[in-house]
Amino acid sequence: MENNVQEDYKSEILDIVRSNASPGIMRDKLEDYHENDLAEVFPELTITERRKVYRILDIGMLSDIFEHIDEKQAAAYLDEMDIKKAAAILSGMETDAVVDVLRMTSKEKRPVLIDLMDAEARKDMAVIASFDDEEIGSRMTTNCIVIRENLTVKQAMSGLIDQAAKNDNISTIFVVTEDGTFYGAIDLKDLIIARQESPLEDQIVTSYPYVYGQEQIDDCIEKLKDYSENSIPVLDNDNKLLGVITSQSIVELVDDEMGEDYAKFAGLTAEEDLKEPLKESIKKRLPWLLILLGLGMVVSSVVGVFEQVVSQLTIIMCFQSLILDMAGNVGTQSLAVTIRVLMDESLTGKQKLELVWKEMRIGFSNGVILGVLSFLIIGLYIALFKGKTFGFAYAVSGCIGLSLVLAMVISGAVGTCIPLFFKKIHVDPAVASGPLITTINDLVAVISYYGLCGLLLVGVLHLAG
Amino acid sequence: MENNVQEDYKSEILDIVRSNASPGIMRDKLEDYHENDLAEVFPELTITERRKVYRILDIGMLSDIFEHIDEKQAAAYLDEMDIKKAAAILSGMETDAVVDVLRMTSKEKRPVLIDLMDAEARKDMAVIASFDDEEIGSRMTTNCIVIRENLTVKQAMSGLIDQAAKNDNISTIFVVTEDGTFYGAIDLKDLIIARQESPLEDQIVTSYPYVYGQEQIDDCIEKLKDYSENSIPVLDNDNKLLGVITSQSIVELVDDEMGEDYAKFAGLTAEEDLKEPLKESIKKRLPWLLILLGLGMVVSSVVGVFEQVVSQLTIIMCFQSLILDMAGNVGTQSLAVTIRVLMDESLTGKQKLELVWKEMRIGFSNGVILGVLSFLIIGLYIALFKGKTFGFAYAVSGCIGLSLVLAMVISGAVGTCIPLFFKKIHVDPAVASGPLITTINDLVAVISYYGLCGLLLVGVLHLAG
Numbered sequence: 001m002e003n004n005v006q007e008d009y010k011s012e013i014l015d016i017v018r019s020n021a022s023p024g025i026m027r028d029k030l031e032d033y034h035e036n037d038l039a040e041v042f043p044e045l046t047i048t049e050r051r052k053v054y055r056i057l058d059i060g061m062l063s064d065i066f067e068h069i070d071e072k073q074a075a076a077y078l079d080e081m082d083i084k085k086a087a088a089i090l091s092g093m094e095t096d097a098v099v100d101v102l103r104m105t106s107k108e109k110r111p112v113l114i115d116l117m118d119a120e121a122r123k124d125m126a127v128i129a130s131f132d133d134e135e136i137g138s139r140m141t142t143n144c145i146v147i148r149e150n151l152t153v154k155q156a157m158s159g160l161i162d163q164a165a166k167n168d169n170i171s172t173i174f175v176v177t178e179d180g181t182f183y184g185a186i187d188l189k190d191l192i193i194a195r196q197e198s199p200l201e202d203q204i205v206t207s208y209p210y211v212y213g214q215e216q217i218d219d220c221i222e223k224l225k226d227y228s229e230n231s232i233p234v235l236d237n238d239n240k241l242l243g244v245i246t247s248q249s250i251v252e253l254v255d256d257e258m259g260e261d262y263a264k265f266a267g268l269t270a271e272e273d274l275k276e277p278l279k280e281s282i283k284k285r286l287p288w289l290l291i292l293l294g295l296g297m298v299v300s301s302v303v304g305v306f307e308q309v310v311s312q313l314t315i316i317m318c319f320q321s322l323i324l325d326m327a328g329n330v331g332t333q334s335l336a337v338t339i340r341v342l343m344d345e346s347l348t349g350k351q352k353l354e355l356v357w358k359e360m361r362i363g364f365s366n367g368v369i370l371g372v373l374s375f376l377i378i379g380l381y382i383a384l385f386k387g388k389t390f391g392f393a394y395a396v397s398g399c400i401g402l403s404l405v406l407a408m409v410i411s412g413a414v415g416t417c418i419p420l421f422f423k424k425i426h427v428d429p430a431v432a433s434g435p436l437i438t439t440i441n442d443l444v445a446v447i448s449y450y451g452l453c454g455l456l457l458v459g460v461l462h463l464a465g
Numbered sequence: 466m467e468n469n470v471q472e473d474y475k476s477e478i479l480d481i482v483r484s485n486a487s488p489g490i491m492r493d494k495l496e497d498y499h500e501n502d503l504a505e506v507f508p509e510l511t512i513t514e515r516r517k518v519y520r521i522l523d524i525g526m527l528s529d530i531f532e533h534i535d536e537k538q539a540a541a542y543l544d545e546m547d548i549k550k551a552a553a554i555l556s557g558m559e560t561d562a563v564v565d566v567l568r569m570t571s572k573e574k575r576p577v578l579i580d581l582m583d584a585e586a587r588k589d590m591a592v593i594a595s596f597d598d599e600e601i602g603s604r605m606t607t608n609c610i611v612i613r614e615n616l617t618v619k620q621a622m623s624g625l626i627d628q629a630a631k632n633d634n635i636s637t638i639f640v641v642t643e644d645g646t647f648y649g650a651i652d653l654k655d656l657i658i659a660r661q662e663s664p665l666e667d668q669i670v671t672s673y674p675y676v677y678g679q680e681q682i683d684d685c686i687e688k689l690k691d692y693s694e695n696s697i698p699v700l701d702n703d704n705k706l707l708g709v710i711t712s713q714s715i716v717e718l719v720d721d722e723m724g725e726d727y728a729k730f731a732g733l734t735a736e737e738d739l740k741e742p743l744k745e746s747i748k749k750r751l752p753w754l755l756i757l758l759g760l761g762m763v764v765s766s767v768v769g770v771f772e773q774v775v776s777q778l779t780i781i782m783c784f785q786s787l788i789l790d791m792a793g794n795v796g797t798q799s800l801a802v803t804i805r806v807l808m809d810e811s812l813t814g815k816q817k818l819e820l821v822w823k824e825m826r827i828g829f830s831n832g833v834i835l836g837v838l839s840f841l842i843i844g845l846y847i848a849l850f851k852g853k854t855f856g857f858a859y860a861v862s863g864c865i866g867l868s869l870v871l872a873m874v875i876s877g878a879v880g881t882c883i884p885l886f887f888k889k890i891h892v893d894p895a896v897a898s899g900p901l902i903t904t905i906n907d908l909v910a911v912i913s914y915y916g917l918c919g920l921l922l923v924g925v926l927h928l929a930g
Contacts, residue, residue: 009672032649033672036692068691164654171636171653171695184497188636188653189629207474207498225720226533227501228713230636230695247712248693254716255690258723259805265730266801267794278823282830285798292794293835296787297842304783304851314776317785318769321907322761324786328903329732329757333750336731340724358743365747370758377762386769438793438903442786 009037010044017041017049023056030057039068047080054081063092066101075104083109087116094141094168095124096249127242136220137213139253140234140243145173149183153203154196156186169246171230175204180240182233184208210235213242218428221257222343224250261339264430267292288436295439302443306450309458315386316453319378319400320446326370327407327445328438334359334415335437339429342419356416363412367405375401399456403449410448411441474502475509482506482514488521495522504533512545519546528557531566540569548574552581559606559633560589561714592707601685602678604718605699605708610638614648618668619661621651634711636695640669645705647698649673675700678707683893686722687808689715726804729895732757760904767908771915774923780851781918784843784865785911791835792872792910793903799824799880800902804894807884821881828877832870840866864921868914875913876906 016029030038030053042050042065054062066074066089078086078101090098090113098121102110114122124142131137145167147159156173164170173186185208186200194203210233211220224232224245231244267288303320310317338355341347347355379397383390415437419429481494495503495518507515507530519527531539531554543551543566555563555578563586567575579587589607596602610632612624621638629635638656640648650673651665659668675698676685689697689710696709732753768785775782803820806812812820844862848855880902884894 012672032670034670034674034692034694037672037674068693161657164657168654170657189633192626192629192635205497205499207477207502209499209502225716227499228533228716229499230712247695247716251690251693251712251715251719254719255723258720258727262723262727262730262805263801265727266797268798268801278826278830281802281823281827285795285827286831286834288798289791289794289831289835290838293787293791293838296790297839297846299790300783300787300843301846301850303786304780307779307783310775310782311779314772314779315769317775317782318765318772320782320785321768321789321911322758322765324789325761325764325904325907326754326758329754330750332731333733333753336728336733337746340727358746361743362746362750365743366751366754369751370754373755373758374762378765381762381766385766439790442790446786 009033010041013038013041014044017045017053027056027058031061035061035064036068039065042069042077043073050077050080054085059085059088060092062089066090067093067097071097071100071104074101078105078113079109083112084116087113088118091118091121094143095121095128095243096139096141098125099128124243131213134216134218135213136211136215136217136224136245137234137242139217139249140213140245141169141249142243143167144169144231144233144244146176146241147173149175149177149200149204151200152196153191153194153198153200156191156200156203157196160188160191169231169244172244174233174241174244175200176241182210182235182239182241185233208233211245212237217253217257221250221253225254261343261430264428265336265339267436292436292439295436296442299439299442299446303446303450306446306454309450309454312458313396313453315382315388316396316399316450316457320449322374323400323403323407323449324442324445326404327411327441330363330366330408331411331415331437331441334363334412335419338416338419342423342429352420356413356420359412359416360409363408363410364405367408370408371401371404374404395457395461396453399449399453403445403452406448406452407441407445410444411437414440414444474498475506478503478506479509482510482518492521492523496526500526500529501533504530507534507542508538515542515545519550524550524553525557527554531555532558532562536562536565536569539566543570543578544574548577549581552578553583556583556586559608560586560593560708561604561606563590564593589708596678599681599683600678601676601680601682601689601710602699602707604682604714605678605710606634606714607708608632609634609696609698609709611641611706612638614640614642614665614669616665617661618656618659618663618665621656621665622661625653625656634696634709637709639698639706639709640665641706647675647700647704647706650698673698676710677702682718682722686715686718690719726808726895729893730801730804732901757901757904760901761907764904764907764911768911768915771911771919774915774919777923778861778918780847780853781861781864781915781922784861785914787839788865788868788872788914789907789910791869792876792906795828795831795873796876796880796902796906799828799877800884803881803884807888807894817885821878821885824877824881825874828873828875829870832873835873836866836869839869860922860926861918864914864917868910868917871913871917872906872910875909876902879905879909 013030013033016026019026021029042053045053057065066077069077078089090101093101102113105113114125117125127142128138128140145160145163147156151159160170160173171188173188173191175183175186177183184204184206186203186205190203209223209227209229211224213234213236229247231246233244234242236242268284337359341355375394375397377397378400379390379394382388382393382396386393388396418437418440422429478495478498481491484491486494507518510518522530531542534542543554555566558566567578570578579590582590592607593603593605610625610628612621616624625635625638636653638651638653640651642648649669649671651668651670655668674688674692674694676689678699678701694712696711698709699707701707733749802824806820840859840862842862843865844855844859847853847858847861851858853861883902883905887894
């Protein structure tokens with residue numbers, strides 16, 4: 001259903017651009033569409049058709065459209081037009097988007113474009129560029145309504161009307177003192193329904209939430225989500241208002257943060273997309289694989305210690321993969337839960353201990369269920385298909401069941417402790433990726449399984465197969 | 466830094482509530498704080514102090530505060546007050562939040578509360594309750610400004626002022642025809658700067674994006690993100706306007722969707738949190754573990770086929786875990802990339818083939834690098850630490866290197882094909898979780914490793930160790 005809708009808009013827009021209507025009519029018609037829908041049509045137009053669109057639409061509309069085009073494409077489209085027009089379009093865009101697009105333009109063109117942009121846009125860009133990528137200031141926009149605190153409702157309203165033409169985010173109005181210090185915020189709704197002669201002070205929420213530009217995104221993202229406002233002000237260290245974080249930026253931030261965690265969890269160093277060249281993808285994945293290979297070799301050399309046990313009783317090696325995988329799976333589950341818990345809340349020492357204890361109990365409970373099942377099924381399997389006596393079969397499957405329980409309890413604890421430890425030493429717990437936990441749990445599982453087999457089967461029962 | 470800020474607000478609010486100021490003064494002071502900050506103080510107040518707050522603040526403010534309290538807590542707080550007041554607070558909340566809170570109230574109290582709520586809120590709840598959890602309609606709010614299409618700018622403005630007191634989302638105004646059919650949208654900004662006597666028609670974007678209430682959240686979430694609007698209208702199947710999806714809901718949706726994918730990827734059936742009882746956690750994890758145990762047994766019985774090979778050459782079993790883990794890791798990486806690609810875009814058949822081909826090439830390239838490394842290092846290890854001849858050592862490590870390459874190529878393909886296949890048969894590709902892929906790749910790795918060892922080492926070279 002939704003695909004049809006989008007397709008309809010697309011073909012309608014294409015028809016309009018390809019028609020022979022006069023520029024005025026065409027502009028009227030195109031302005032009825034959402035910028036995102038217009039942006040989606042751009043790749044399907046020929047360069048001549050796009051140039052027609054650049055001439056027909058006004059700069060404000062083009063700026064809005066360019067915000068919906070990905071930065072690489074946008075830079076390419078800017079190359080198709082007069083450089084002055086390109087600079088004007090950039091001047092009208094949200095500052096954080098401009099920075100992204102400029103990064104994609106050629107080194108020769110970039111300074112020229114920046115020079116041609118209007119002074120205010122240049123100033124805003126400089127402010128945003130002063131923050132690094134992990135700081136919340138890098139994601140703000142300066143596109144907001146700011147008024148002084150000593151106005152009447154009527155004056156505030158006319159201040160808003162003056163600034164509205166140039167600024168998109170009008171649903172919250174920010175109030176500053178004479179020297180630009182953040183004073184509070186007014187919900188536009190409250191301003192609209194307030195009596196014109198009443199003092200503005202009554203409408204101002206003076207303890208409005210805010211963030212400092214230098215706060216780490218990781219640290220304030222939960223707070224930004226909790227306030228669920230359309231825009232949250234960003235202050236510098238002197239409490240001066242620099243700009244706002246819009247809820248659109250919050251959507252992007254949440255998407256990025258979780259996407260990154262997801263990628264790390266899967267043992268990638270960063271998110272990948274479809275168009276990425278092969279070489280890039282290989283580079284992103286190789287580092288983890290090399291580490292994991294190293295760890296795998298350690299596991300192998302530990303298995304090597306038990307070669308003697310296995311050579312006396314080769315049947316036990318058939319079930320190695322079962323125990324290793326189950327330990328890895330339990331560890332991965334505990335890890336995923338712990339990472340999410342750590343992301344959403346800050347835990348006290350006691351809560352951390354409780355979490356580890358809980359994960360171990362879950363590991364134990366599930367371990368007992370799976371261990372008993374394995375004991376029954378595998379014993380039967382060995383007796384029936386491997387032609388061993390029932391006594392022998394259930395001695396082996398008993399060892400398997402026991403080591404499953406043991407490995408799952410320890411894996412639950414490891415899967416919880418490792419991210420907690422990483423968090424403690426200020427390393428992102430998401431890098432304790434699934435594959436890493438799996439490899440560590442392999443060690444646990446190998447030692448508990450072959451250790452138990454060696455002790456019980458070979459040592460005590462003197463079995464050999 | 467940000468923790469200090471929040472703590473300050475908290476203690477300020479606590480001081481105000483605990484002071485002996487008159488109700489009027491106290492209300493004035495409390496209204497200066499953000500609802501979320503007020504909500505965060507509630508758990509630290511005694512029941513008597515909370516009752517004081519319920520009496521002092523007006524219903525509108527209390528409704529806003531209750532939207533920031535989690536549903537279980539909110540239901541408990543509602544129990545502390547007069548049932549009429551509780552119903553009034555619910556009437557003022559966003560409809561989707563009301564539904565969540567009501568679900569947490571006792572079965573006896575729920576119908577009474579609903580009866581006492583105002584008629585309009587009841588009607589809105591009925592509309593939202595008519596959608597199921599996976600449909601976008603269940604996440605909308607009816608809290609929006611709606612006007613007729615045949616007005617002047619001035620009339621539209623006064624319509625807005627009338628509705629603003631009751632509705633929070635005013636930055637976009639929705640326009641409907643006489644029978645309620647969706648006609649278009651006006652950006653409040655445009656309305657504010659428009660000349661009063663100009664026709665409204667000029668300000669209306671008639672091809673504004675929308676979704677149908679019955680669309681699946683999974684299907685339209687990308688579209689909602691792309692438009693990056695403060696609110697997107699939701700229509701019924703007759704194109705009548707039902708409500709809007711706000712950008713706050715989009716933040717929550719993105720958070721939920723990605724959290725769910727993340728959980729599924731780790732082999733959990735759903736997200737867990739810290740406070741969840743042990744039994745719940747066990748139940749969420751056990752289903753996958755049982756499936757994985759079953760699959761693990763299949764792998765074990767396949768390994769069993771090669772018991773003969775291993776018994777002749779026990780050293781090769783030391784490296785089983787290495788090859789299985791690496792195959793699993795590569796598969797997990799491919800899987801994670803494919804799931805994210807599938808989430809963000811819809812692929813053509815050709816693109817799908819390209820993706821599989823690319824993942825196989827990445828597997829091959831990384832496989833060759835890791836295979837050569839393993840060949841060199843493991844050969845040396847066997848020769849030096851296991852006391853074998855160099856010829857024997859490098860014959861074994863050659864097999865390991867070769868099967869690493871083979872297993873990684875196949876794993877890359879499997880990790881890509883399985884989610885593509887799941888998508889094709891309309892199963893969420895995220896259920897092709899990491900552990901599932903790992904187990905499947907185990908089979909691939911076991912067969913290629915022991916198969917190769919059996920053929921080359923035992924069959925051709927007639928080695929035995």
